[in-house]
Amino acid sequence: SEEMEIVVNVGGVRQVFYGDNLNQYPETRLAELVNCLSGGYDTIFSLCDDYDPGKREFYFDRDPDAFKCIIDVYYFGEIHMKKGICPICFKNEMEFWKVDLNFLDDCCKTHLSEKKEELEEIARRVQLILDDLGVDASESRWKRCQKCIWKFLEKPESSYPARVIAVLSFLFILTSSVVMCVGTIPDLQVVDAEGNRMEHPTLDSIETACIGWFTMEYVLRLISSPNKLHFALSFMNIVDVLAILPFYVSLTLTHLGAKLMELSNVQQAVQALRIMRIARIFKLARHSSGLQTLTYALKRSFKELGLLLMYLAVGIFVFSALGYTMEQSHPETLFKSIPQSFWWAIITMTTVGYGDIYPKTTLGKLNAAISFLCGVIAIALPIHPIINNFVRYYNKQRVLETAAKHELELMELNSAEGKATGSRSELEDLSREGKEGPFYSSRIKVSHSDTFIHLLSEEKHYRTRLQSCK
Template identity: 35%
Template sequence: MKFGKSVCILNVGGTKYALPRDVIKDFPLRRVSRLHNCASEKEVLEVCDDYDRERNEFFFDRHSEAFGFIMLYVKYGKLRFVPQMCELSFYNEMIYWGLESSHLEFCCQRRLDDRMSDTYTYFSEEDTKTEEDPRGNDELEQPATGRRGSAKWLERMRRTFEEPTSSIAAQILASVSVIFVIVSMVILCASTLPDWKTAENNSVEEHRYTESLEDPSGIIEAVCIGWFTAECIVRFIVSRDKCEFVRRPLNIIDLLAITPYYVSVLMTVLTGENSQLQRAGVTLRVLRMMRIFWVIKLARHFLGLQTLGLTLRRCYREMVMLLVFICVAMAIFGALAQLLEHGLDLEMGNEDYASIPAACWWVIISMTTVGYGDMYPITMPGRVLGGLCVVSGIVLLALPITFIYHSFVQCYHELKFRSARCTRSLSAEFLN
């Protein structure tokens, strides 16, 4: 800050806070720390609502009590909701000052998640950054004409391949990609049918993998792989950050789905006349079956699969807790079932429960209410234990469901909001 006094006064809704200029520089709130980099009053007014040069006072027309709680977070490191204040309103204040939901205490985060799920509301931090930093947008709009045109073209290409709802071309591209995924899955499933295998074996006695391209199924498979490979290469070229592109889970899945085909071709070329033996080998069958990863590629184009992945990522604590519940129940009920069904009478005992690991299989299918019927208790104590196992499984599995459900609803509306915002921005760009 190249103007004003050494002490800055923040006037938030009528409540004043005096802060030294050095403290302003590294202040935990982004909006306040931006004042230090302002070189003119015009830039100051882009951050605050008004400015008094004589008193070096910055005016913010915001909720004073909410800012008081935010200042308590700056001082003590704990952020909680203001009593008798709407959670969404307080969250809006947090975003304005540069905080995120992760800064809240865990109990308040749960309250915010429930509130946002009930009202189908999502506050976009990207929108806030855009509103708070108009200078950055102006600077991006002032490069050289050639560089600007190239960057704009790359950005349009990136959106076309990464955001299926961004334009008509992106929707067409996504539809074609989905069609290729469906066709490849149909070919993969059909290749395991007995009639398909019999016809294939009778057509050619010695069949090379590379020669399978002469068959319709081989041609379709090669076309699908070619499309997926070209799509992956183009998306890599137009991506902003190449390292980040490689680290994304969906891109890793694309690589796992494409690589087995080329590995199979390479193995066939190297084995030569032993292609029939290699074709029946375990390695090649595993590689061919890895094409099932293509199904996960649909997550790029369907909001439901994206919501599922985001929910699992955010609810990993609840998922771990659920697994711990199941493992503890398996250990307890498995040991008791083995004792009641086999351990008390070694001669006449139920051989299906000869070991605790075998009993654990019975526990897991009972707790999940699957009940294959391959093993079941025959003694009265064992049947009573089985009833307790089933009831306990229902209760244990239901405990984390509420948290996972609320997170799923929040993730769904968050992704839906982003998709709608992307569509609106592209429509506005097209109209302009």
């Protein structure tokens, strides 16, 4: 059988193989073809789609482009994906031909892992929407009420009243931030009995109303949260606490602190706590996808930001030392020491240039010119990768959102047309994993389309060559 020759026709592309090559990997489908003729037609058709006994040719309705890549394993011992082939489709092709994924080169495994992460994110978004639509009659009234409150406050897209609440929350944040700024204008402040300036009572009342809204919103979200520990430790929720807490602490110190400490210390503590109110501006990130995208881009750009700081640190040290040395010959020098020159180097390299410290000698001015030119170059170098990270993440989020909506539309379309006959059992399998609810099987059915998300079902669905990845 080792010298046996077989002909394989994959999607109209004929390939001739020899048994000695195929038997290097006996567990693969092509190697099984070598010995399948002795097993009869049942064995043959369990391995291929069709067979011509006259030509001794095996037919497969698979992707020929992927097949050309997969057969490299028999000649080179490794596989590379061609550009333009969907990694998930290629993985399915490898599973069909029974070729181990370990033969896939590391560079191609990276593309596969990225695609799998995208599908997992799409599946997670679809599942969240299905969870929101589902109603479990076995749940208690309190649980159903919790879910309603959670959707009402956390998911503005779930209903029109939820969008109104999101807009109101956004306006309260803006109002509170504006009041905090306006309250520092001396002309709008009033003088108390001790002669100290304090915020106008009207502004104070608006601030109290905003804090009341923030407190009520946080408490309701905490009560309705499905995972309270995760909710409490979330960064944005910690920001919410920091925005609310100073008001109550300062209120407590104002009314009770005077009995425990001197009045001046109480006023200083209250003033320090009022500064913490700037944390509420970060609450806007919870309502702004743009700010969330910017935060993620900065997280992914720590390496580039580190390089930027390193370039600036080296330049600041070098140019401040040179500036101090060159300016010592001038009797009215402003460079008193190298540490003091650090400030000059920072504002020069960042092209701010306050003018409080400046060189007076010719060599010092030449050093300053070189320093701000180097500063411009050092700042410009890492900007492009940071912008790329922002654009890549922003576009990816839009694509994932569109893909999730498209998958749901396909589910609803197939449900309306009654074409997805096996969908009920699949969703019931999904519900047994902890997401159960009779609503799923009766209203929305899983789509068996080209964009079907395999992560929503354990069943394997292989695409043919006539199907493409969308």
